[in-house]
Amino acid sequence: xxxxxxxxxxxxxxxxxxxxxxxxxxxxxxxxxxxxxxxxxxxxxxxxxxxxxxxxxxxxxxxxxxxxxxxxxxxxxxxxxxxxxxxxxxxxxxxxxxxxxxxxxxxxxxxxxxxxxxxxxxxxxxxxxxxxxxxxxxxxxxxxxxxxx
Amino acid sequence: xxxxxxxxxxxxxxxxxxxxxxxxxxxxxxxxxxxxxxxxxxxxxxxxxxxxxxxxxxxxxxxxxxxxxxxxxxxxxxxxxxxxxxxxxxxxxxxxxxxxxxxxxxxxxxxxxxxxxxxxxxxxxxxxxxxxxxxxxxxxxxxxxxxxx
Numbered sequence: 001x002x003x004x005x006x007x008x009x010x011x012x013x014x015x016x017x018x019x020x021x022x023x024x025x026x027x028x029x030x031x032x033x034x035x036x037x038x039x040x041x042x043x044x045x046x047x048x049x050x051x052x053x054x055x056x057x058x059x060x061x062x063x064x065x066x067x068x069x070x071x072x073x074x075x076x077x078x079x080x081x082x083x084x085x086x087x088x089x090x091x092x093x094x095x096x097x098x099x100x101x102x103x104x105x106x107x108x109x110x111x112x113x114x115x116x117x118x119x120x121x122x123x124x125x126x127x128x129x130x131x132x133x134x135x136x137x138x139x140x141x142x143x144x145x146x147x148x149x
Numbered sequence: 150x151x152x153x154x155x156x157x158x159x160x161x162x163x164x165x166x167x168x169x170x171x172x173x174x175x176x177x178x179x180x181x182x183x184x185x186x187x188x189x190x191x192x193x194x195x196x197x198x199x200x201x202x203x204x205x206x207x208x209x210x211x212x213x214x215x216x217x218x219x220x221x222x223x224x225x226x227x228x229x230x231x232x233x234x235x236x237x238x239x240x241x242x243x244x245x246x247x248x249x250x251x252x253x254x255x256x257x258x259x260x261x262x263x264x265x266x267x268x269x270x271x272x273x274x275x276x277x278x279x280x281x282x283x284x285x286x287x288x289x290x291x292x293x294x295x296x297x298x
Binding site for chain 1: 199208214230232238239293294295
């Protein structure tokens, strides 16, 4: 198992935790110096917070810091425009994406802005997300306001 | 006083509230059908939350909703890439910006993505933000991770 696969498994554990809570199964971890420094998952259902996508919840959990140049963000699903914009604003230099089948996301935007993007096409990430979309399509539609680029 | 000026005064009141709390003086309100439906201000200092820019705190306060097509976002300062990305993802069709002197922000990105942008060049918004940047330059630098486009 590569380091990327190992950290993606941690992001997927966050997604599974959210699914088990009845929430959207999208998880993220922030890694620095080979260690997970923050974890997060989508909190739309759990906290009624539309801005708490998995990536945002994770970056929030990391707390205040001046720069992000030494971090890598792992996310089970390709980032929406909110999360991609956050990566660019904060200067996170690398994003590892679990899958982009259930949501195309904004990998091109990230790359155009100098972010290194690695997509793993992880079947476990894809299956969990696909299951949620089948079960609760209205909640998924709400999470992205019907907007997949 | 136009409606835009009236709602910007409400966003500025949020910015002043944050300043009085020792935080970054950036405020926002979300308006629908001629009424303010949510207010917010930057919470980096107050809550230790790097994702809580004024616009994000306001959108969070508005809670869950399926669509934003009937809303307008008022913000005292031109939106960073996180906040601009959020506007585009959620489909907020119009953003009114207090000022873009202290931070250039991403008005071009918003327009390219079909968002109507009105900038008021409000001296009161500009002065309050400029004062904070003079007083606490390191906190301001941290808020945008040193990145003004």
